[in-house]
Amino acid sequence: MFVRTRLVTTGTLAVLLLAARPAAAAWSANGNLACNAAGDQSNTLLVSDGSGGMFLIWQDDRSGTSDLYALRLTGNGVVSPGWPANGYAVCTAGGDQKLAVAAADGAGGFYLAWEDYRVPGGESDVYLQRVTGFATVAAGWPADGLPVCALAHSQGYPTLIADGTGAIVAWQDDRDGVSTDLYAQRINGAAAVQWAAGGVAICTAVGNQFFPSMVSDGAGGAFLAWQDARDGDPDVYAQRVNAAGAPQWSANGVPVCNALYEQLTPRMVPDGSGGVLVEWDDYRDLNSDVYAQRLNGSGVRQWATQGVALCNDLSEQYSSSFVTDGAGGGIVTWTDYRGLEGDLYAQRVNGSGTPQWLANGLVICNATGDQFDATAVPDLANGMYLVWSDARGGPGSADIFAKRVTSSGGTANGWQATGSLVCNAPDAQMRPAVLGDGAGCFVAWSDERGGVGTPDIYAWRAGGSSSVDVPSAPVVTALDFAPPFPNPAHGGSRGPGVTLRFQTAEITPARMTVFDLAGRRVRALLDDSDLAPGWHTVRWDLKEDSGSPAPAGLYLITLQTTAGPQVRKLTVVR
Numbered sequence: 377m378f379v380r381t382r383l384v385t386t387g388t389l390a391v392l393l394l395a396a397r398p399a400a401a402a403w404s405a406n407g408n409l410a411c412n413a414a415g416d417q418s419n420t421l422l423v424s425d426g427s428g429g430m431f432l433i434w435q436d437d438r439s440g441t442s443d444l445y446a447l448r449l450t451g452n453g454v455v456s457p458g459w460p461a462n463g464y465a466v467c468t469a470g471g472d473q474k475l476a477v478a479a480a481d482g483a484g485g486f487y488l489a490w491e492d493y494r495v496p497g498g499e500s501d502v503y504l505q506r507v508t509g510f511a512t513v514a515a516g517w518p519a520d521g522l523p524v525c526a527l528a529h530s531q532g533y534p535t536l537i538a539d540g541t542g543a544i545v546a547w548q549d550d551r552d553g554v555s556t557d558l559y560a561q562r563i564n565g566a567a568a569v570q571w572a573a574g575g576v577a578i579c580t581a582v583g584n585q586f587f588p589s590m591v592s593d594g595a596g597g598a599f600l601a602w603q604d605a606r607d608g609d610p611d612v613y614a615q616r617v618n619a620a621g622a623p624q625w626s627a628n629g630v631p632v633c634n635a636l637y638e639q640l641t642p643r644m645v646p647d648g649s650g651g652v653l654v655e656w657d658d659y660r661d662l663n664s665d666v667y668a669q670r671l672n673g674s675g676v677r678q679w680a681t682q683g684v685a686l687c688n689d690l691s692e693q694y695s696s697s698f699v700t701d702g703a704g705g706g707i708v709t710w711t712d713y714r715g716l717e718g719d720l721y722a723q724r725v726n727g728s729g730t731p732q733w734l735a736n737g738l739v740i741c742n743a744t745g746d747q748f749d750a751t752a753v754p755d756l757a758n759g760m761y762l763v764w765s766d767a768r769g770g771p772g773s774a775d776i777f778a779k780r781v782t783s784s785g786g787t788a789n790g791w792q793a794t795g796s797l798v799c800n801a802p803d804a805q806m807r808p809a810v811l812g813d814g815a816g817c818f819v820a821w822s823d824e825r826g827g828v829g830t831p832d833i834y835a836w837r838a839g840g841s842s843s844v845d846v847p848s849a850p851v852v853t854a855l856d857f858a859p860p861f862p863n864p865a866h867g868g869s870r871g872p873g874v875t876l877r878f879q880t881a882e883i884t885p886a887r888m889t890v891f892d893l894a895g896r897r898v899r900a901l902l903d904d905s906d907l908a909p910g911w912h913t914v915r916w917d918l919k920e921d922s923g924s925p926a927p928a929g930l931y932l933i934t935l936q937t938t939a940g941p942q943v944r945k946l947t948v949v950r
Contacts, residue, residue: 402452406801407776407819407834410447412826413438413462417445417833420820421478422811423486425509429456430811430818431486433478434833436463442472444490446507449835451813456509464511467503469494469520475533481565482540484509489524489545491532501526502534502547504563516566524561525575527551531559535590537598541565544598544617546578546588556584558602560617571621578615581606581628585613589644591652593673595619599652601632601642609929610893612639612656614671625675632669635660635682638893638930639667643698645706647727651678653706655698658683659930662864662949664692666710666737668725679729686723687736689714692863693721694945697752699760701783703727707760709740709750713859718746720764722781733785740781743768743794747777753812758783761817761838763808766795772879774804776821778838790839798836801825805834813837828881857935857942864947865918873917874946876901878935880909887936888914890926890946898926901933918948925950 402408411417415437423431428451436445445463448456455461467473471493478488485508492503503521506514513519525531529550537544542564549559551574559575579585583605590600596619604613606628613629623629633639638659645653650673658667660682667683687693691714698708704727712721721737741747745767752762763778777795780788787793799805803824811818816839822831858877865874880886888902899921901914916933918926928950935942 402454403837404453406799407821407823407836408449408453410449410820410833410835411436411445411462412832414830415440416829416831418822418831419474419476419807420809420822420833421476422809422818422820423478423480424811424813425456426480426482426484427509428813430813430835431478431507432463432820432833432835433466433476433486433488434463435474435476439468441470442474443468444473444476444488446486446488447833448509448511451837453835453837459511464507466505466507467492467520471495473503477534477536479536479538479543481506481514481538481543483565485514487536487538487543489534489536489543490521491534492521494520495526499528499530500532502531502545504536504543504545506543506565506567514565514567518567522563522567524563525549525559527574529553533587535588537590537592539592539596542570544590546590546598546600547575548586548588549575552580555582556586557581558585558588558600560598560600560621562619562621576617576621576623578617578623579604579613579628583607586610587641589642591644591646593618593652594646594650597624599644599646599671601644601652601654602629603640603642604629605893607634609636610638610640611635612642612654614642614652614654614675616673616675630671630675632656632671632677633658633667633683637662640930641695643695645698645700648700648702648704649727653698653700653725655686655695655706655708656683657693657695659947661688662947663690664694664945664947665689666693666695666708666723668706668708668729670727670729684725684729684731686725686731687712687721689736692859696750697762699752699754701758702754702756703758705732707752707781709752709760709762710737711746711748711750712737715742717744718748718859720747720750720762722762722785724783724785738785740779741766741777741794745770745773749807751808751810753810753817755780755812759788761810761812763798763810763817763819764795765806765808765821769800772804772881774806775800776805776808776819778810778817778819780838796838798838799823799834803828804831806831815839857944860933860944860946864949866949873915876914876916876933876944877911878914878942879911880907880937882909883907884937886912889934889936890916891932891934893930893932897921898931907937
């Protein structure tokens with residue numbers, strides 16, 4: 377068990393707990409238990425039920441494989457009638473179901489899409505299910521979900537939107553056996569496929585297309601953006617598809633940014649005027665910065681050709697959340713290492729591409745220790761509600777904090793400047809999700825108070841003046857995997873390599889591997905079947921398994937333990 381040190385007195389703790397809590401007594405300090413079934417419950421999603429409450433949806437290992445479960449809670453934190461304790465089984469098919477995304481169906485239920493491994497052989501398909509507000513599958517939908525695409529090779533990493541009459545799902549697709557492309561499909565509310573069998577091609581350009589992001593175009597279609605390696609280093613491209621499934625812009629999409637080096641993991645929000653805002657992590661200066669661009673409805677870039685820098689400080693910034701400001705612009709939140717620890721910064725950009733807050737962003741929280749796993753929703757007053765995991769309690773700790781940020785970047789009345797405490801129960805609370813409820817926000821998270829390594833699901837509600845329903849996808853950030861140092865790392869005579877440090881809470885198998893952006897294994901750094909608890913240090917000399925120097929570029933360092941995969945990005949410069 378991690379040793380935890382609290383930094384607040386009892387009196388201060390009481391103030392923090394009450395700072396943004398509603399008067400309703402049904403919500404408990406440190407949250408209400410939603411599920412404590414056997415095994416792990418993790419990767420929580422939140423969707424509005426349209427009646428002041430919420431659906432919690434999570435990945436569940438109680439059966440020995442990863443399944444999908446859901447629970448409906450009222451605005452007072454009570455389980456809705458008809459919903460079973462510890463959740464309703466949305467999909468318990470053989471194999472794993474994971475990487476789920478959800479959206480309200482506009483009729484009191486929700487759609488859920490996921491990556492599915494029920495077919496033996498290790499390749500995934502994409503499935504979709506519609507669930508009612510009464511813990512049943514919607515009429516016409518098959519048990520354990522409808523196959524959206526189950527062709528040869530893998531389909532996965534789905535993204536989803538719904539418009540009240542159906543849902544559009546987009547995904548990464550390896551059907552050609554050569555590279556990863558992007559496809560999409562529309563399913564109506566009665567489970568009928570609307571576009572071509574197997575989906576319509578969004579992008580089949582050479583190279584790999586990864587990490588699709590999608591928002592509605594307001595006319596029955598969708599905008600999509602993705603990371604695209606057609607020219608070598610990944611760039612960001614986008615496409616618009618209409619309600620009939622026909623791409624509207626250039627074949628294989630238009631460039632959002634194809635600046636030097638890598639542009640990664642785009643996120644989108646609508647601009648309210650028939651176009652879209654796109655934000656991404658950018659390595660044009662050999663470290664991770666935050667850039668954004670606006671496209672009109674015809675796919676024409678509206679700002680500087682290669683985007684507007686929202687933060688290009690010399691240290692590392694990794695964006696984690698992008699929300700609309702409700703006025704034609706957006707607010708980006710990121711984890712920032714300019715203070716040597718992971719702090720939270722944010723920037724608001726208007727519809728003309730002008731940053732509205734301090735150059736390189738405002739400090740949202742720079743408490744002791746790392747702040748990570750941040751995610752946000754708009755507050756309908758041009759600001760946002762933001763939640764995150766926080767290690768200010770000491771090494772190995774992880775608690776949940778929340779904050780309402782105003783349109784000017786200030787802290788809203790009743791909230792603490794470095795975040796109001798949501799949960800500091802024993803052991804780790806991780807990967808929070810947030811949902812606007814019309815008068816505040818709901819928060820849910822994975823919680824290890826019942827046992828390290830076997831998280832449960834808890835939820836809580838914060839008061840506030842107003843908010844909007846925008847489901848969010850949690851971003852996975854390693855709690856106990858420290859940032860690589862130095863980063864960028866210099867090869868050859870300019871530097872000795874990079875140091876990688878991580879902490880384990882118990883005896884565990886551990887494997888650390890370096891991959892390039894094409895998914896090729898570059899170097900195996902660690903493979904230990906019985907690693908002791910505590911802090912561990914691994915050195916990488918920036919060489920491949922063959923002994924050759926690793927080329928300059930961006931690498932993904934994956935740490936796999938019983939707690940799951942944890943990933944850090946590293947830039948190599950030569």
